[in-house]
Amino acid sequence: MTQSKFRLFLRNNKGFLFILPWLIGFLVFKMYPFFNSLYYSFTKYNLMKAPAWLGLDNYIRIFTKDKDFVPSLLVTLRYVILVVPIKLLLALLVAMLLNRTSWVMNFFRTIYYLPSIVGGSVAVAMIWRVLFSETGVVNAFIGTFGIQAQTWLSPSLALFTISLLNIWTFGSTMVLFLAALKGIPKDLYEAAAVDGVPRLTVFFRITLPMISSIIFFNLLMALVNAFQEFNSALLITGGGPLKSTYLYGYMLYDNAFVSYKMGYACAQSWILFAIILVLTIVIFKTSDKWTYYDDGGDF
């Protein structure tokens, strides 16, 4: 390449130079481990010895022999079904309550956002354990209403209890909803008011369609995060009791860092990736039926 051609190349691709630090980080710390894990998923690898090629053995074993795989996947699905809708509804509800102009609202916005900052931390998980213990605050609170104390970490309630930890961190979802709500043109509401449209109809016909693109985004993010949940199971319940909170992410950790079956864990993580990918594609494909974009929605 002559010097002038090189200059031309630089001039035309200046943009890449600006994102180069990110690009290098992305390639080294994301793409390389990503594809490397695909390779490991076809091997027996315990970190200490070099990986030994197994072909499809890990995958076959997961689907035919692993007695934890299906139950853990079902627990995770239950967790996703529990967390995602409640989190989105709660975030939307609070966002609508906070969508007013008053200095008090700024204060509340901060308060509701706080759990998102401290949410998944170890300290909070510890507090969760104390709150939900037999003699904890939660039982004392419901006791004031005459409700009998519950064993919150029993096999039937444990998943619900750890779900609350995720739902509690609805702050960032709420902020996005709030921004979307603020973006709805006022004249739409004014026109509805002039026509005397009932509030509920306004919500379903104006508000929801106008924020549908953000609902779509939040749904996707909540779904992906819920499928990968790990902290709460590790810190609060250790996957128990009776594996009722043995989430997929926790099973992965168990195989990778407790049993040092890295190859096997990589195979399991690729199966999780495939599941999330399929769900994402389905949501994407159906989204143009129920999302509305001001600009027509062309990416």
Added chain:
Amino acid sequence: MKKFLSLLLAALMLLAVMPAVHAEEPVTIRFSWWGDAVRHEATLKAIELFEQAYPNIHVEAEYGGWDGYTDKLTTQIMGGTAADVVQDGGHFQTYIIYGAQYTDLNDYLDIIDTSHFSQSLLESYCTVNGQLISMPTGVQAWTTLQNTSLLEDNGVEIPQRWTWDTLVEASKKLHEADPEAYMLNVSMETMTNWLFPMYIQQKVGGTVINNDYEMEFTAEDLTAYLTWLEDMWAANGLQGRSEQLLYDGSPLENPKWNGGKLAISMCSSASYSWYVYDEYLKEHIDVVDCFSFPEGEGDNDTIVVPPASFYNIPAASEHKKEAATLINFLLNDLDAGRAQGTVRSLPANSEVLSVLQAENLVDAGIARAVELGSPRACINRGTPTGLNEVQNVLADYIEQIAYGQITAAEAGPQCYEEIQEALEDVQ
């Protein structure tokens, strides 16, 4: 000009002599360990003494809590970036040994003095395939802590030594007298990693799982242990599993224990000082003899006494000699021993231990635990380290028993079979 030349010559000569004067080049080595504030302070003091004794070796200390320590260590060893001396918990050594990631200390016996260490301890716990891959930081005793006041106040008779069966009977009495009180404070790990091997070793003697990954006990022995747990739950000797699991990571932080509603806890003497900090406990807790079978029933009444942890030199270290010098100093130097006291449990070095004892530097609780445990101490570790899968299988069944999903009689043979499969997998 002549003057200049002679000056130049003199300078050159000086330069040539310089390396000889500084024969021992300054070297910096890294040393990583985990622990609490007390251990950190004591270890830093010992390092200070080391640097005074060996001015050419500078030690960079890398320390923190236990959480995530092994994950970090494994990653560092694999990446060849681990410190020159590492403290290793021992439970995952197997994995590292098979990859030969630790240095054979036999090559450094001219630096590390092992004469004050029990040779059987070194053979059982530190030697693999003839390679001495670690040195024990200290020996620990299995410490049984008993809230004597709780038992006495509720009219429970306290025997000289608890047996597995008298514990069940006493549990019933205690819980009847005080429905909030339970006999044993245990975590799942206590049940799978400590009580299980102890029960089996006492029952059948010797080894639980041998180094060829074969079980040396029968399905009946396993069923007997699971039945004992089942009986303990039935007698309300153990808290309900849903409450118990909240403190699986740290049973001694269970508020029922600190609040005087749990009668007996167990811990290693290595972590003893971390737990008996509570004013209430200090007043009411006694160190008592560990339980066993009644005389004549079991094959022996041993308690496993593994080293508290180990010092190792990762194979990738570039300063193995200096690392060995540090290990030797930490374990053999009397002043270093005094500085460290019992922060890594009782020193495995008999000479250092007798100095500490003579100078009253051993905590009374730990001393009592060792006094009770020593005659019953079993050096044989019973199970190869790193058998996490076996523990997982056992934990699954114990939990099912706790929730009444399966009886111990049904669980025993099934669990035995699954442990067999898990062992075949490890092989």
